[in-house]
Amino acid sequence: MxxxxxxxxxxxxxxxxxxxxxxxxxxxxxxxxxxxxxxxxxxxxxxxxxxxxxxxxxxxxxxxxxxxxxxxxxxxxxxxxxxxxxxxxxxxxxxxxxxxxxxPAVHDLVEVVTGATAVSHRFLQLQMGAVEELCVLVTGTPVAVTPMENPVEDEAVARGVSYRVVLEREALVLPGQLSELVVGLGRRQEVRLVEKVPTKLVVADRTLAMVPLGDHGSDPAALVIHASGVLDLLMGLFERVWKSALPLQLGGGGKVIEDEPVEPAGPDATDLQILALLLVGMTDASIAKQLRMGLRTVKRRVKGMMNLSGGTTRIQLGWRAYELGWIAGPPRAP
The missing domain is CATH 1.10.10.10 (Winged helix-like DNA-binding domain superfamily/Winged helix DNA-binding domain)
Incomplete structure (x- = not known):
């Protein structure tokens, strides 16, 4: 103090x-x-x-x-x-x-940072200098910075900086990643998940970006790109990846739950599994346990099927599912 x-x-x-x-x-x-x-x-x-x-x-x-x-x-x-x-x-x-x-001359728009220590330090500087937002793409192969080596994130969030983070699925198994997610999702941080991100990327306030350059000899290296057309392209890349990624949340015990961002055009195989179990009298909680998914996901999918079928109650959902051909025969009364 x-x-x-x-x-x-x-x-x-x-x-x-x-x-x-x-x-x-x-x-x-x-x-x-x-x-x-x-x-x-x-x-x-x-x-x-x-x-x-x-x-x-x-x-x-x-x-x-x-x-x-x-x-x-x-x-x-x-x-x-x-x-x-x-x-x-x-x-x-x-x-x-x-x-x-x-x-500025063209060469002033880009700087090369070489060495794990320098890259890590520059990454922290980007966060310390951010005022509004940090957009981050995270791969499953960290070189200079790991999830547990980000001591300034709390300070940035306290200043009002919001984080939008896209993780590739492989990054979930990194040491410390799940504990970081548990903390991050409770702060000004939105996290989404994709199978693969095209590159590691950090963009601060849409004015400064950092991307890896691969190994520079025996040391990692990165490019720091100032406001320019190149930075606009990188920001556009982030927005495309962000739009296609699935929102991520953590359930009990740090289990990852993924929610689809939009409702499907019709019931998928999982919806039909839920519907079948619902029609035999199982509760939402029992269905979630049976199918190993979150209770919230089950409720959302049931609500989605009600919206698609036009039914306003779960009983109406059963009859409408039969009329629409989602199930083979009329549902039996529970």
Whole structure:
């Protein structure tokens, strides 16, 4: 919590202890923090330099905490001044960059990033710089970034950035992928599934994209593409893949459930299986268990068949199914 004012975990713990205790000597603080006395003495000297701790009597061994409202307030004010200065410098640099990039050369529209560390870092930078939306195509063969190596996603979501992610089916078995999906689907993240995506891709705010370049010698490499016709093509590719993909959700135990995006023109084989079990008196829950699918999917398919048949009740669905030739004979009363 106090890292923003330059304290590490041990220094923060020592300051908090002094605040709670009202004061302590080195041996007492060492016992509470489970540290060596020499380490605690060094920590207290650091707090003293930052104006956060002091000895009321120079000859005494007892240390007390400076009032947090005063001491931390001063540090925070100093930190704000530093950040304000950095923000002004960044704005000036951004203006200079825009001026120089007003008529960019073709080679300035694309940059090559080489090496697993550099590719991973650039991927995180894209997310950190996003303001509105990130569009991502995920393959089942990660090279530089795995599902568990995305520490800035929570921060991006907290800023209001939405994610649209298309996974190829093979990616579901990646280590950590299902746990990431459980968390992601509860945030501003939409996930869809296809058998195969054409390429790995990340597009930030439709202005910056990153695509793999394959191995550059022995290291992975990627292209970072700035706003251009090429980026428009990549965004169009993402939208086509997104439109054809199936929405994905997770049921109990992290089981993947896929929902078709549109209602079919007529009942398919699965619909007819559900209808047959429905007509012999089975409940939706029993049908879902029998066919190993989600209860929500069963209910949606039954509703879809009612809409297709024109029936407003499940009994009417049975008679309409017979009239439309979906079943071989008149349904028996349950």
């Amino acid at each position: 106090l890292g923003a004012v330059g304290l590490d975990d041990t220094q923060e713990a020592a300051y908090r202890s002094l605040v709670r205790l009202g004061g302590a000597d080195v041996p007492e603080l060492a016992r509470r923090l489970a540290l060596a006395e020499t380490s605690v003495a060094a920590v207290l000297r650091h707090l003293e330099e930052r104006g956060l701790a002091a000895r009321p009597d120079a000859a005494a061994e007892r240390w007390v905490a400076a009032p947090p409202g005063v001491a931390l307030g001063a540090l925070l004010t100093r930190q704000r001044q530093v950040l304000d200065g950095a923000e002004r410098a960044a704005a000036l640099l951004a203006d200079a960059y825009r001026f120089e990039a007003a008529r």
